[in-house]
Amino acid sequence: MSEAVRIEDVSKKFRLYHERNQTLKSAIMRRRRSVHEDFWALQDVSFSVPQGSTFGLIGSNGSGKSTLLKCLAKIYWPDKGSIAYDGRMAALLEVGSGFHHELSGRENIYLNGSILGMSKKEIDRKFDEIIDFSGVEKFIDQPVKNYSSGMYVRLGFSVAISVQPDILIVDEVLAVGDAEFQEKCFAKFRDYREQGRTVVLVSHSMGSVRAMCDQVAWLNKGHIMQVGETASTIAAYEKSLDLGR
C-alpha cells in the first residue's frame, strides 16, 4: 500500500521565554531580544500514513499531538526532519476561522472556501451541497453573527469538508454539533475512506478512535510510543494511564 504522508525524524522546538522583549525599548536596553530555554515538543517522530486509511493520533494533554498536527498542516515548520505528502492536503483545525461576522453565510462560504484553497468555480459547483450538509439554508443570507454557535460550526465544517482533499487533517472538531450532525460527519469520513482519501485525526475520545481508525500512533511527551493497529495501541495507551494512577 502506498503512503499518503511520510513523516521522518520530525522535531519541533519551542522557546520558553523567561523574559521576552517584544518592545523595542527592552530590546535596546537589554541588548537582546529574549532569554529563553528550548523545549522540544516533538522529538524524532517518524511514521507514515498509508493511503486511504484513517489514522488516529492519541496521547495525553501536552504530548505533542496538536503540534504534530500543526506541522502536518504547514502552520508550524519542523526544526528538523521532513514531511512529505502525496496529494492535496487540507487541514481542519478550527471550524469557521476566517468567517467575517458582518457578512452573510453565502459570502462567508466563498471567503472561507478560498482561504481553504478552493477556486470560485469549485465553490459554485459545490455550493448547494455545502448548504445542504450544513442545514442552514433558511439563514444563508443572514450575517453569520446572528447564527447560533451550532449553526456557525456546522457551516464552517461543511465548507471545510467540501474541499475534498486527498489528505484531510482534523483536530478535535468532531466534538461540536449535535448527535445527528456528528453522525453525518462520521458518514462523511466513511465516504472519504471509500473514495481512497486519507484522514489523520486527533481525538481524546477512544470510542470514536476505535470506531473510525485503521491505525493509531500514540504520542507521549513528544516521543512516539507505539504505532500500529488501533486496538492494541489503544490498549497499551490505556494500560499506561492505569499504571500512572
Add this chain to the structure above:
Amino acid sequence: MNYIKELLASRELLVNLTLREVKGKYRRTIFGQLWSLANPLAAMLVYTFVFSFIFQIRPDKGDPSGLNIFALWLLCGLLPWLFFSNVLSLGVSSLVSNAALIQKVYFSRVVLPLSQVAARAFTWLFEMGVLVVALAIVGSFVWPWLPLVLVVMLLLALFAAGVALALAVMNVYFRDTEHFLTIILQIWMYLTPIIYPISLVETQSHNVGGIFGTPITVLDLYSLNPMVHFVQVFRELLYDNRWPSGDAMLACVLWAIGSFTLGLIIFRRNEKGLAEAL
C-alpha cells in the same frame, strides 16, 4: 519564481479578502461607501481654512491648466498621501489582527497585508474619481492624462505595499511598531509638500545654501523622501495637466520597485515563523 507562482495561485483569495474588507467596513451604515469621502473632505476643509485663508499660502497657478483653487490643488496631493498613510497604518497590524486565522489555516500569508492595500486602493480609486470629476467641472482638461495617473497610482500602491509588508512583519516581533508608525506618519506628512508648495522649500534651501559648507542643500535632503516625488507627479498630471518631469517619474518607478522587492523578501524570510511568533 516559485513564490510568484504561489502568489498567482492565491489571487482569488486576495480578491475575496479584499471584498471582505470593502464590504465589511461600511456594513450597516446609512451612507455606506460615501463615508470613505468624509475623511478627506474634512481634512480638505480644515487645511484650506488654515493654510489658504489664514496663512495665505498661494501655490502657483496650474500650468498650462490655469487652475487656481487651493482646495483642489491640495486634494491632488492629499488623496495620494491619505492612501499611503492608510495602507501603512492598516497594513502594519494586518498580521497581528488575523492571528487566529494564521494559527489555524495554512494559506499564503502575504495576502493579508496585500488585501489591505487592495481594499484601500479601491476606496482611493473612488476618491480620485470624484476629484477628477471636480477638476473637470472647473475646467481642467484632465482626461488625456488619466492613463498615466493610473500608472502612477499603481506605482504608489506598490511602494506602499512594500513598506506595509515589512512593517507588518516587524510588528509581529515588536508591537511598538504600530505606535511608532502613528508618530512617524505625522512627521512624514509635514515633510511632504502636501499642504504647502515645494517652491517654498526651494526658496529656503536657496537662502541657506550648502549645509555646513558642503554642497548638499536642504532640498537635496528633502528630496530623499519618496513621497515628494509622488506628490509632484500627481500634481503635474492632475492639476497642471502636463507631462511629469522625468526625474520625479524615474524616482517613483525606482522607489516602487525597490520597496516592493525588499518588502517581499523580508516577508518571505519571516513567513514561516509567524504562527509561533504571534
